[in-house]
Amino acid sequence: MNIWQFINTQLEQYTPVMLLYVVESKGSSPGRQGFSIAVTQKALQGSIGGGIMEHKLVEWARDLLQKQPYEVQLKRQVHRKSEQKDQSGMICSGEQTIAFIPLVSKDLPVVQQVLNAASGLLKLSPQGLGFQTKAPALPRYQYFEATHQEWSFAEQIGVQNNVYIVGGGHVGLAFSQVMANLDFRIHIYDNRPGLNTMEANHYAHYKRVLPYDQLGEAIPAGANHYAVVMTFGYRSDDIAIRQLLGKPLKYLGLMGSQAKIDQLLANLRKDGFPEEQIKKVHTPIGIPIRSKTPAEIAISIAAEIIAVKNTE
Numbered sequence: 001m002n003i004w005q006f007i008n009t010q011l012e013q014y015t016p017v018m019l020l021y022v023v024e025s026k027g028s029s030p031g032r033q034g035f036s037i038a039v040t041q042k043a044l045q046g047s048i049g050g051g052i053m054e055h056k057l058v059e060w061a062r063d064l065l066q067k068q069p070y071e072v073q074l075k076r077q078v079h080r081k082s083e084q085k086d087q088s089g090m091i092c093s094g095e096q097t098i099a100f101i102p103l104v105s106k107d108l109p110v111v112q113q114v115l116n117a118a119s120g121l122l123k124l125s126p127q128g129l130g131f132q133t134k135a136p137a138l139p140r141y142q143y144f145e146a147t148h149q150e151w152s153f154a155e156q157i158g159v160q161n162n163v164y165i166v167g168g169g170h171v172g173l174a175f176s177q178v179m180a181n182l183d184f185r186i187h188i189y190d191n192r193p194g195l196n197t198m199e200a201n202h203y204a205h206y207k208r209v210l211p212y213d214q215l216g217e218a219i220p221a222g223a224n225h226y227a228v229v230m231t232f233g234y235r236s237d238d239i240a241i242r243q244l245l246g247k248p249l250k251y252l253g254l255m256g257s258q259a260k261i262d263q264l265l266a267n268l269r270k271d272g273f274p275e276e277q278i279k280k281v282h283t284p285i286g287i288p289i290r291s292k293t294p295a296e297i298a299i300s301i302a303a304e305i306i307a308v309k310n311t312e
Helices: 003-012 051-065 105-116 170-180 212-218 234-244 258-270 294-309
Strands: 017-026 036-039 044-047 073-078 095-103 120-125 128-132 141-147 150-157 162-166 185-190 206-209 222-229 249-254
Touching (some): 003 017, 003 036, 003 105, 017 051, 017 141, 017 150, 051 073, 051 095, 095 128, 105 120, 105 128, 162 170, 170 185, 170 294, 185 212, 212 234, 222 234, 222 294, 234 249, 234 258
Parallel strands (some): 162 185, 162 222, 185 206, 222 249
Antiparallel strands (some): 017 036, 017 095, 036 044, 120 128, 120 150
């Protein structure tokens, strides 16, 4: 059950809910922007980072549920022992701001909009919870605060991270499995019809056989789009990377030996590709963990992508 299903069930039973939402986070805060937890007197769903801070805020939320009229609250938590005000009890050096949004049965229509919409703009403010089905093209999170009485938060929901894997071999299969567990939408491409590892790939949401010189049209640009080139040979890698170089992507990685990579990049420079585009390619791909097997290589690449994804 996700958090909105939980809230919907509670409100249908006329049980008030306090929604705690991390509207801003800085530094090494355990609860990142967009984390949320829904709290009733007897149950909860979600997390805002765990630990003593979460326990304390859940108890505070339950205290607020006992006091009427309900009011939206904004609370700052600083994770440093030296802090004189808003100390969370944690020592990880970050800080976060949490909105406390009381929800009652009259909020059910908005909650059900959020629950049923494929995408939209979730809005929090001192006036409570709002939702806009036709969302403008904005960053995933937007937060503004003038005072504790004048602030707004918006989150694009339905925005999913997509990974585009070029090369459906053994590493592509292992990488698909890892990324499926990380809640990425997986697209995989190969130019070889009937490839056994493509047919065995039940983790990918989309599988397509196509010539690699058509990748530029097949793979869209996007701030939440990650592309990985791991084909079976130098020539196909070269074709694929030329199709994707310069495309606005969150991440572009290329797998291969150092000798192959050096030759490929040298040819790109010789053919006039801008140095700023070439430098954006993550290669050799993945973090250095001396990976050897397809599964180990997949974990290495996934770790690098997570690092890029979680970099503000």
